[in-house]
Amino acid sequence: MHSISVLYMKSSSPLVSVIIPTYNRAHLIGETLDSIIAQTYVNWECIVVDDGSTDNTDTVMQRYIEEDTRIQYHHRPEAHLPGGNGARNYGFKKSIGEYIVWFDSDDLMTENHIQVKIEMITSSENDFCITRTKFFNHHNSIMDKFYQFDKYSINLENYILQKINWITMDIIIKRKTAINLFFDENLKCGQEYNYFSKMLIISSNGEFKNEVVTLRRFDENTISQNIRKKSDCKLLSRWFTYLEVSARLSLKTKKDLLIGIYTHVIRIKKIPKEISKIQFVSQITKIFKLRAIFMITYYYVSKVTNRFYFLRKLAFNE
Secondary structure (H helix, E strand, C coil), rough: CEEECCCCCCCCCEEEEEEEECCCCCCCCCHHHHHHHHHCCCCCEEEEEECCCCCCHHHHHHHHHHHHEEEEEEEECCCCCHHHHHHHHHHHHHCCCCCEEEEECCCEECCCCHHHHHHHCCCCCEEEEEEEEEEEECCHHHHHHHHHHHCCCCCCCCCCCCCCCCCHHHHEEEHHHCCCCCCCCCCCCHHHHHHHHHHHHHHHCCEEEEEEEEEEECCCCHHHHHHHHHHHHHHHHHHHHHHHHHHHHHHHHHHHHHHHHHHHHHHHCCCCCCCCCCHHHHHHHHHHHHHHHHHHHHHHCCHHHHHCHHHHHHHCCC
């Protein structure tokens, strides 16, 4: 690595803030930072926020901040809750860029990652722009279903029903848009869903470019663990996001989203303790009216028996 000073940056180019939360990624974060240093677009700052690493992340980061003054290293303060969300929120507070790029400490940028994004957003009136991600160390089609922008437009209703989707690293956001957003530090997963749903309330003025500029690291253990662990966690994210944005949704979208949540509750045979049963029943009743009687009855019956199929048909309007 060569020592780089901010004095050599092109002051006429807008500053891009790359914000990275990290936890025990000393063995990987160097490769991530190398991919950022190699960017064709040079006017960036990279803010790494450590979420309490117990490995030698400090040592690795010390070398990088000494050799490139565009890189900053911070530790998440106690004022922010433990987890990547608190680290991201603190990183945003420390940033000064006109544009924000969220990134992860184990993934890589193509050398034109920032260039592609900054050219997209500065050549338009968009408040955010979206690119594409692929796994670089494994052939996997998990993300192929995300980028359905040829079928659906970018708006809150399509996103909240997941007709469209994208990875956190895919987006570049204007600071004036991001300033009104935050990652929910109480969510352990599904934070992107919550964050981007709130973003689309502020603005749906975005654009997608079908170009891969992010290379994601495939970890089979993490993926399989996430499938198991994130199931219930995803339910919580859907529910609390619904409560936050429901006033901006059409009745049809509210019904579609609540049916998905209700189906998940039926499958696991419980309403998670984090969800108020009174509030859950209240929302079902408010949106589904008379049908709610069958939905609530079927929920309690299904906890003890799979019989009474007629109730299921009434609950799901089959």
